[in-house]
Amino acid sequence: MAGHIQDRWFKTDTDSNGQSVRTRTDRHGAGMRYRARYVGPDGTEKSQSFPDGQKRRAEQWLTKIKADMDGGRYIDPKAGRITFRQYAEKWLNSLTTDPTTKEPVAVQIRRHAIPYLGSRPLASFKPEHIRDWLAELERAVPASSYRRVIFASVSGVFTAAVEDDHLHRNPCKATTVTAPGPNNRRVIPWSAERVFSVRAALPDQYRAAVDLGAGCGLRQGEILGLPVDEIGFDAGWLHVGYQVKVSGGKLVFALPKRNKERDVPLADSVAHALKEHMEAHPPVAVTLPWMRTDGQPITKRLLFVRPDGVGAVRRTDFNTRFWKPALVAAGVIPEPKPGERHQAAREHGMHALRHFYASVLLDAGENIKALSTYLGHTDPGFTLRVYTHLMPSSDGRSRKAVDSMYGARTVM
Numbered sequence: 001m002a003g004h005i006q007d008r009w010f011k012t013d014t015d016s017n018g019q020s021v022r023t024r025t026d027r028h029g030a031g032m033r034y035r036a037r038y039v040g041p042d043g044t045e046k047s048q049s050f051p052d053g054q055k056r057r058a059e060q061w062l063t064k065i066k067a068d069m070d071g072g073r074y075i076d077p078k079a080g081r082i083t084f085r086q087y088a089e090k091w092l093n094s095l096t097t098d099p100t101t102k103e104p105v106a107v108q109i110r111r112h113a114i115p116y117l118g119s120r121p122l123a124s125f126k127p128e129h130i131r132d133w134l135a136e137l138e139r140a141v142p143a144s145s146y147r148r149v150i151f152a153s154v155s156g157v158f159t160a161a162v163e164d165d166h167l168h169r170n171p172c173k174a175t176t177v178t179a180p181g182p183n184n185r186r187v188i189p190w191s192a193e194r195v196f197s198v199r200a201a202l203p204d205q206y207r208a209a210v211d212l213g214a215g216c217g218l219r220q221g222e223i224l225g226l227p228v229d230e231i232g233f234d235a236g237w238l239h240v241g242y243q244v245k246v247s248g249g250k251l252v253f254a255l256p257k258r259n260k261e262r263d264v265p266l267a268d269s270v271a272h273a274l275k276e277h278m279e280a281h282p283p284v285a286v287t288l289p290w291m292r293t294d295g296q297p298i299t300k301r302l303l304f305v306r307p308d309g310v311g312a313v314r315r316t317d318f319n320t321r322f323w324k325p326a327l328v329a330a331g332v333i334p335e336p337k338p339g340e341r342h343q344a345a346r347e348h349g350m351h352a353l354r355h356f357y358a359s360v361l362l363d364a365g366e367n368i369k370a371l372s373t374y375l376g377h378t379d380p381g382f383t384l385r386v387y388t389h390l391m392p393s394s395d396g397r398s399r400k401a402v403d404s405m406y407g408a409r410t411v412m
Contacts, residue, residue, distance in 0.1 A: 003038025003065070005058050034058045038065055040076060048077060075123060075165055082166060084125075085118030088157050099247045099292045108150045109157065112137060117154075122166045125158070127174035134180070143346070147180035155179075186389050189359035190352050194330060201329035206322055208277035209304060213353025214360075215270035217375050220350040221245055222256055224313045227300035228283040231266070231274060238266045240376065242300065244312045248293040251312050253300065255291075262376050277303065286312050323350065358383075362390045 009028040015021050032049035036058040040046045050058040068074040088109050095102050116133045117125075134151070141147050155172035162170050171177065199210040212218045212226065221243035230239040241261045245254045255261065284305045289295035304313055324342040327333045333345050354375065361371050368391075372383035 003036060003062050005055065005062070006035040006037060007033060007055075008035055009033050009052070036062050038062060041069065041074060042076075046077065073168055075167060077123075081121045081123065083118060084120055084122060084157070085114050087122055087161055087166060088114060088118070091157050091160050103247065105153050108153045112141065112150050113154045113157075122161050125167065125171045127171050127176045130171045130174070130177050134177070138180075144180050145182060148182060151179050187355045187358075187386060188347075189355045189390065192356075194332065195353065195356055197330035198326050198332065201326035202322055203307075205277075205281045205307070206304060206318070208273050209350075210353060211270045211273040213350055214356045215267055215273075216264045217354050217357035218264070219243065219257065219354065219376070220315055220318075221254075223350070224302075224304055224315065224318070225253060225300075226303055228278065228303060229301065231271075233266070233271055233275070236266050236268075236271075238264045240264060244288070244315070246314070247291070250293050251288055251314060252292060252295060253288045253290050253298055256376055258376075258378055260376050260378065262373060264374050274303070284309060288312060319349070358387050359390050362387060 008031070009025060010022045011025050012020050013023050033052040034050040034055050035047055036050065037045060037047045048058070048061055050061075065074070092102070092106050092109060095105070113133070116136055117129070120129065134147075137147055137150065141150065151172065155170060158167070158170040158172050161167055172179075195210065195214050199207050202210065209223050212223045213220070216238055218226070218240060222240050225242040225244035226238075226240075227242060230241060232238060239261070240256055240263070243254055243256050244251055246252075247254075281303075283301035283303055285299050286302045286305060287297050287299040290298050302312060305311060306313055306317075320342075324333065324345065327345060327348055328335045328342070332348050333343055336342050358371055358375065361374070368384050368387075369380045371387070372380040375383060377383045
């Protein structure tokens with residue numbers, strides 16, 4: 001047996017005859033009687049107290065401690081008593097990723113996990129607790145894709161806790177826990193008519209933003225953070241190396257998503273639209289910190305700035321003041337009632353322009369690898385999974401090839 005058990009109610013003394021006798025201590029009859037003690041792997045003494053009548057339980061506890069040590073499964077009892085809230089906050093503070101990546105994870109943990117899981121000690125977690133939490137999460141967050149992201153962040157906390165010896169296993173990885181599934185809804189691209197209707201409904205100074213989304217596949221932050229010196233009018237290429245993001249509640253310049261810079265073909269029609277935009281609305285120098293609020297300030301001449309002509313455009317402001325009213329004008333979403341906000345239109349955000357761009361390129365026969373590069377995806381397989389249903393079918397291509405061959409000849 002590892003360690004030993006101390007009986008706090010009795011002590012061993014030596015009487016006048018030199019014999020050992022048990023005598024009551026000052027604590028006799030009060031508080032926990034047995035104290036199980038052992039030395040942990042870190043060389044410090046650990047202990048657990050048990051009430052009168054539970055010496056056998058104390059012995060079993062020490063036996064389990066020894067078995068866990070021998071089997072490499074030992075967890076410090078004090079470490080296991082740390083709550084999910086305490087550990088998650090410590091984990092968040094230790095993240096070394098850039099602030100713009102760290103902030104969404106912090107929101108996911110603090111808003112959707114800590115209120116439900118925060119008070120429970122780490123060592124007490126079982127798969128059932130994760131299943132109960134996922135049921136609550138499904139009621140609070142309708143979007144399966146976002147629930148999947150939140151679940152991954154929470155699982156990351158538990159994985160770190162396992163590696164830090166706070167619990168044996170990650171309860172999120174139990175076979176009885178089913179992670180939220182990916183969003184299997186097929187992308188339905190906008191029609192060209194809708195794209196240009198929304199474009200026409202935007203204020204003149206923001207219409208070229210649609211050309212960059214629908215004609216180059218840029219993300220919203222990349223559009224709002226596009227400097228004029230990244231546009232290669234002569235070469236016919238556009239370099240995507242910046243975006244405007246929110247960090248600590250303030251706008252910053254940052255690299256594109258996943259730090260993945262890229263070059264995108266610049267079609268003549270899009271180049272012409274950008275030149276017209278720049279003639280009517282000359283680029284404005286904007287200074288923002290790089291990557292984080294205390295980052296090195298850099299200055300770029302941006303194509304799109306606030307309506308007052310000063311400063312970069314905040315995405316949420318643009319969506320509320322300009323994008324959704326344009327969706328209403330184009331008949332995409334209904335006009336809100338007086339005093340109400342526009343309805344949620346996740347599938348009709350500016351990301352819809354990227355889907356349109358992808359559909360145009362695939363319809364023209366572009367390959368998935370090239371499209372993945374232009375969109376800035378890390379994995380062409382992801383691009384294929386999202387857009388495979390938009391690719392022309394092989395039988396359709398076969399008919400078109402044969403028809404083209406026959407069309408070039410006079411059938412006798």
